[in-house]
Amino acid sequence: MDAVDKLASWVEGDADFKQPLHALVCFSETETGKRLGVLAAHFTLSRIDKSSITFLQLLRPLGPDQQEEEPGTMANDVYQNRLFTSIIEKREKSRVTIRAFVKRSDDWLSEILNLSKEQECNMVLLGIGSHRLHPGLCQKYFRLKNDPTRSEHHILSQFQPSEAHILSNISSFMNRNPVASGLFLNQDLDSLNKIFVPILCPADIQVLPYVLFRYAEKEPIEVMVWDAIGILASDPKIQKLYQQIGKKIEGKMMQWDGDRKIDRAFIKCQDLVIVGAGGWTKLLTAGLPWIDALPSVLIIKDNIL
Numbered sequence: 001m002d003a004v005d006k007l008a009s010w011v012e013g014d015a016d017f018k019q020p021l022h023a024l025v026c027f028s029e030t031e032t033g034k035r036l037g038v039l040a041a042h043f044t045l046s047r048i049d050k051s052s053i054t055f056l057q058l059l060r061p062l063g064p065d066q067q068e069e070e071p072g073t074m075a076n077d078v079y080q081n082r083l084f085t086s087i088i089e090k091r092e093k094s095r096v097t098i099r100a101f102v103k104r105s106d107d108w109l110s111e112i113l114n115l116s117k118e119q120e121c122n123m124v125l126l127g128i129g130s131h132r133l134h135p136g137l138c139q140k141y142f143r144l145k146n147d148p149t150r151s152e153h154h155i156l157s158q159f160q161p162s163e164a165h166i167l168s169n170i171s172s173f174m175n176r177n178p179v180a181s182g183l184f185l186n187q188d189l190d191s192l193n194k195i196f197v198p199i200l201c202p203a204d205i206q207v208l209p210y211v212l213f214r215y216a217e218k219e220p221i222e223v224m225v226w227d228a229i230g231i232l233a234s235d236p237k238i239q240k241l242y243q244q245i246g247k248k249i250e251g252k253m254m255q256w257d258g259d260r261k262i263d264r265a266f267i268k269c270q271d272l273v274i275v276g277a278g279g280w281t282k283l284l285t286a287g288l289p290w291i292d293a294l295p296s297v298l299i300i301k302d303n304i305l
Contacts, residue, residue: 032184034078197223200278203279
């Protein structure tokens with residue numbers, strides 16, 4: 001079974017692809033954790049029962065003159081927030097296990113990988129506020145990496161130490177995490193009614209099934225797919241996959257007209273962008289005039305393709 005067939009089987013709910021989702025939700029700031037927790041709840045309810053969500057709040061080590069906060073307080077505030085609990089409770093028969101950890105460490109990447117292995121997670125979501133990691137910062141990083149003569153050390157030296165630290169760890173996280181990865185750039189996400197899905201390389205088709213997470217809620221939703229490389233029209237298997245997903249969300253998935261230019265007004269009206277890791281790199285290096293207007297972004301790297 002090739003990769004596209006696997007995706008189609010997942011969408012159709014074949015037995016081998018009905019495994020519970022065990023998500024690890026990682027964050028440092030409470031507001032980002034709350035919003036990412038809501039996304040994780042939607043993902044979990046699109047699967048079968050006996051799934052789990054593990055929250056990991058990563059804090060800096062305390063200085064010599066700092067006092068320890070009450071353990072777990074901030075993490076509890078995340079997974080007990082009203083929106084998160086209301087999503088979980090909408091399916092009376094769902095059995096979702098919730099766990100929460102608060103850890104202080106300078107090596108947060110090791111903390112994430114170790115806890116993911118310990119809890120046997122099959123998806124890891126990492127959330128960062130846009131004031132710490134924004135598209136412009138990522139754009140500069142990827143443009144520098146386009147020059148093969150530049151070493152990673154040289155590239156990171158072009159950033160402030162705090163920026164270089166985040167960029168280096170994010171790159172390692174996406175490359176070293178052995179299960180499905182999601183990097184969430186939070187731009188004050190408060191609704192999930194309009195979702196934009198750009199496809200800029202073949203591997204980006206792996207994000208298409210992820211739009212089904214919103215199907216668990218019978219609320220208005222519009223998914224706009226921008227097929228920048230024409231793969232939906234040229235590959236019959238991928239076209240069938242697209243049609244399967246569109247049918248499941250009741251025809252609310254549309255394709256952007258390739259003869260029209262995407263403008264800032266359209267981008268500003270979107271709630272969330274879901275994009276593959278490869279497509280994210282291409283999006284940032286394409287010189288598009290609306291990159292700085294992007295809403296919250298979820299960058300997916302799965303192991304299917």
